[in-house]
Amino acid sequence: MNVHLDQDKCVASGQCVMAAPDVFDQRDEDGIAVLLTSAPSTEDAEGVRHAATVCPALAIHLTEATAED
C-alpha cells in the first residue's frame, strides 16, 4: 500500500492521527497532517484505510499493494 497526502486540502480534523498514529502526525503550528511514512506496515493498513475513509477533506489517497507487497 502506498499513501499520498495532500496537505493543501487537509483541514486538520486529526482523524488520520487517531486512526493510524504510526503513519500520520500533525504540524504543531496549525494541525495540518504530516505523513510519517508513505509505505505503512501491514498492521497499519486497516487504520490507514479508515483514515482515508473518514478524512473530511478527501486529502488521503491510497494505491493498493500489488501481489508481491
Add this chain to the structure above:
Amino acid sequence: MTATPSPAGHRSAGIPEFPMPRAAQCPFDPPPALREKQQEGPLTRVRLWDGSTHWLVTRYAEQRALLADPRVSADITRPGYPSPAASRSNTIGFILMDDPEHARQRRMVTAPFTIKRVEALRPAVQKIVDDLIDELLAGPKPVDLVEAFALPVPSLVICALLGVPYADHAFFQENSKTIINRDATVEQRTAAHGRLSAYLDGLVAEKLARPADDLLSRLAERVGAGELTRLEAARMGVLLLIAGHETTANMIALGTLALLEHPGQLAALRESDDPKLVAGAVEELLRYLHITHSGRRRVATDDIEIAGQVVRAGEGLILANDIGNRDPAAFPDPDRLDIHRDARHHVAFGFGVHQCLGQSLARMELQVVYGTLYRRIPTLRLAAALDDIPFKHDGSVYGVYELPVTW
C-alpha cells in the same frame, strides 16, 4: 435571482416545510418525515420559512459527496443559500465563508485542537469532571445535571483554552442560548451576538496589552501583525466560545438521558474499563443523537449531477446529517443505540472542509465524562418522568433544557 423571499405560491404547494417536528414519543429519533423523505430518494424538495424551496439531502453517501464537493458553497451571502433567518449578512465568521479565506482563518485557530494538544489536556479535564462530581455528591438532590455538570464541564475547558474568565459564564451562556434559539427573533439574536462580540473584543484588547498562554492571545498577536482585524478576532472568539460549550454540554446531558433510557447499554459502559469501549460509545452517541439537527446549509456554484438529478448552479442544499447518520446503507439497524458498533464514520461533525475543528476536544471531553460519571454515581437515575423533560425542539442545537437526576 434576488435575495427577496418569494411567497409560498403554487410552485411550492405540497412541498413539506423544513425543519420538521420530531415524534413526541421518540425524543432521540430524527423527525419521522425525514425518514419518509430518505425512503423517497436521496434528493427531494423542501420549503423554508420564507417560502423558498431547496434540495433536501437525506442519504449518507450523497451528503458526504456534496459536503466534500468544491462546487458547493457555505457562503451565506450568495443568492440561493437556504438562510435560516431573514438576515443574510455574515456576522458569524469563517464557517459561513469559502476557501481560500475560510482556510486562512480556520488555520489560525486549529493549533490547540491537535490530537497531541488535546491529549495533554486530558488530566486537567479529568480533574474538572472529578471535582464537579464531588460537588454533586456533597450537594442536595435531586439536582439539574445540565446546570450542575453538563454546562460547567465544557465551559470551564473552553474558557481555559481561549483565555475567557469562567466567572463570566452566566453572561456568555445566556447570550449563547439566545443566539442558537431557532425561535428567537433576528433582533434578539443580533443583540445577543453584539453583546458577545463586544465582550470578546474587550478581551482581545486585554490580550494585546498582556498576552497569556491562550488562544485569544494568539489571535491578538495576529491582530497586532495585521493578519486579522479586531472584529474578525472577536467574532472568532465568539464562535469558538459558543461552539466550545453548547454542543458538548448538550451531548453530555442528552447522552446521559439516552443511556438512562437504555439501561443495558449504560451497564455495559459502566462495567467496562476498556478506554476503546468508552471511545466507541462516544462515537455511537454522537451518531445516534446527532444534536446539530437544523441541517447543514449550502448552495451550488455550478451544475452538479448527483444520484440521477442535476442540482443547478444557484440552488440551495440542506444536508440533514441527523437522518444521514440513521441511513441503513451506512449503519445497519440504524435506529438501535449500540455502543459496541463501529460508528466512527458518522457525520455528526459534518463532512468536507467545514467539518468541526473542535472535534478532538469534544471527543476527549465526552470520553472523560461518559467514562467517569456513571461509574462514580452508579445509581444515577432520572428524578422526573421522561414526558416532563423539556427538550430543545426550538434550538438549532438539540438537547435538554433541564435534566433532574438523583441517586
